[in-house]
Amino acid sequence: MKSLEELKQNLESKMPGVTSVLEEGCLVISKNDWLEVAKFLKSSPLYSFDYLSSVTGVDYPDRLEAVYHLYSIEKKIGPLTVKVRTDRQKGEIPSVTPVWRSAEFQEREAFDLLGIHFTGHPDLRRILMWEGFAFHPLRKDYVAEND
Amino acid sequence: MTEENLSTLATQTLEVSLGPQHPSTHGVFRMNATLDGETIVKLKPVMGYLHRNHEKLAEDMTYLGSMPYTDRLDYICSMTNNFAYALAVEKLAGLEVPERAEYIRIIMAELTRLVNHTLLIGFLLNDLGAFFTPVLYAFREREKILDLFESVSGSRMMCNYFRFGGVKIDFSPGFLEGVKSIIQNYPKFLDEFEKLLSENEILMARCQNVGVLSKELAISAGISGPMLRASGVPYDIRKVDGYSIYNRFNFRVPIGEVGDVYDRYYVRILEMRESIKILAQAVKEIPEGPFISPKGAAGAKAPRTFKPPKGQVYGRIEAPKGELGFYLVSDGSPKPYRYHVRPPSFINLTILEDMCIGNKIADAIVTLGSVDIVLGEVDR
């Protein structure tokens, strides 16, 4: 993995106006320009991150966060962790399913269990719980039914 | 009925739900198929019937308390689930693993790969209609390996054998002889299995050019494991990441060309032969020494005192079904803040519809069989 800072410089040089922060080994991208960055990461000949390994939703006290782990199969370079943040009430993150098809089910799961709405997702429905379920169970403030 | 007045016939598509209880769905998995006659027009998988909330339970349990739950993720290969979880936590807590424990882990992981691929081929033939005969052959061999697992870890399927920093206990007497006999006899069984199946015309007719998966779609859909390699992508995490001590063994990675069901079947048979090579080398070179690091042993004795530092980690291994990853966020307390499992079979199902559209309904069942899903891991 060349170095994260070098990738950040490339990113800013190619796309001015993209604010990205380096935080303990991850790249934090603001949610409005995450789709362009995703397209750039996939198509750039330097990195060609063509393999999105995992999408995870995390519920922090003040924000909801989607964590993406990206690999490149041709260049065999290791995990690039990208974090995209949104607020807890109306969490909106642009979906990357058009860029990487593997995000389709994982984003549906993050929506189902944590309530992160992925705009632009072809078929955003609940995937694990039944349709009429009214809560997002993996949130810290979810109270299960005690029977 | 000539061609032209056939087209004026008003036909409807049929909505069939291959429901959660169906002999071919390897557990509680449901496919809502829309059929035009026999060919599939639309196929929507429905999951969640075995969603056992493993990630929510893990959030109020100690790190070691979740180890027996990882056995129940992919309940056919319990040792590789432990391996992935142990690797992720060791990366998080910075524990190192003694030499002998690394060799023990490789032996257990490769034995699990043999069990998983043998079982898969048995169940794939079940879906093809050869009801239960190949499964009998497969389970006869699986029992031999399960006896080894039981004599070492105490349980046939739910081994709970790995600890952070090594393994729970050393080999039981007579275990290495058991592995040596497996190394001798398994190739003979594989030859018998291949003689039974590989040149079978029915199998070839039913599996070749069925459920074809192109290389680009496989990469973009995050497919991993034998399915990815059957489509011609040389990507094996044991070679790419070189985790644990896999780069000390020389073994080859079988690659398919067409990416159909027959390629996936044959790649798995070749992978089993490679696993036996790894086992042979590991059994020859295993050194004496401690089986767990002292810090790891202390953590196993009192799990409440095992507090990894704040931070997050993503560890992944080449499980028999594909890339099994663990994403852990720790806030310094003995319980993980966020515990996420990246299951290979859940993501390999993303393109089930693309592979089945245009094929017959019977081919969809065979394609699902070749994807190798286990519902404990799909729904977590």
Place this chain on the structure above:
Amino acid sequence: MTTPNTSQVDPNLKSEMQKKGIFVTTINDLYNWGRRSSVWPLQFGLACCAIEMIATACARYDIDRFGAGLFRPSPRQADLMIVAGTVTKKMAPQVVRLYNQMPEPKYCITMGACSISGGPFKNGYNVLKGIDRYIPVDVHLPGCPPRPEALLHGLIKLQEKIDGQVIEKTEWYQKGLKREFPVPEFGPNGLIPPYNPDVFTPGQSRLITTG
């Protein structure tokens, strides 16, 4: 504890006749012997215990020796439902509907800790704390997963229970038998109703000797 021998033939008469090669039995014994030696299980696996159930059906432990080897895919032809695996709230309506579709006389073995009481996953929000909230269960088989021999032992215990049944007093021959268990629906946070009152009494929690 073996079930009481309800056949009216006193044993020493039976052994006497047997020495002379005459075999004496009652209709009830013959009827129960026929039923218990051909219990057809439903091909119905939920989770890890299903793999252990298939291992029991395979060569080494061979459930066929008890006449129970023919796993019927459709509930219409099965008379034993082995609930092998975790019953989640999303799957519970299907399990109850399957049990309703089975013809009488039907039996239910809950194999594994998960189907008895939710087992290791009992604190999960989507896990039903035991299938005996909706359907009556004949034999409980603890273990996670129970060994194939333990499943065979559970089957033997079920066969003993079938032996103990008397034709006149069994409930499925009474007139007006209504054994249709209501199928629960999906509610916003769980199943509605949470349990079936005439099958499960909620008061029976764990009898912890605190006194």
Place this chain on the structure above:
Amino acid sequence: MFGFGVLKGMLVTIQNFFASYFSKDHLTTVQYPEERLSAKERYRNFPFLVYDQAPEDPRCVACDICAKECPPKCITIVRDSDAEGKPLKRPKSFDIDYSICMNCGICEEVCPFDAIFMDHEFELAEYGRFEDLMYHKDRLLKPNDHFKKIRPTDATRIDAKLAAKTQKPAPPVGN
């Protein structure tokens, strides 16, 4: 010719059919109730409590570590207390709910007093759920020689450790 692969497959099946008459390792069926597999020494099914002399004083000191560490929380311990309410080092009641236990063996691993071990007994099918599968202290207690019979190597190691501990009961005072 076309059907040759299918015939080769059938040949394998016929070989296995006749082999089961001649070679022993093709006859894999274990006739369960009559013929039993010998239990492996490390096999773990359900936990049981060990006592040395009499069931009244088990090795367990009711320290509650196993109840806290048990992942599915199926162990409940109530500590005994004598007449004027001073807590004693003995459990008044020790309940394990066998319908919840997942046979993982963590209680045996974390017990500092070697008081709880995993048993080999697996024939536990019951008719009733609540009354039969809730094991109270009296059904859990088993003598130490039962433990020696099922797990000889661990038993000798632990007995040696306990014997060594009783040789020097208290550290020599004051030197």
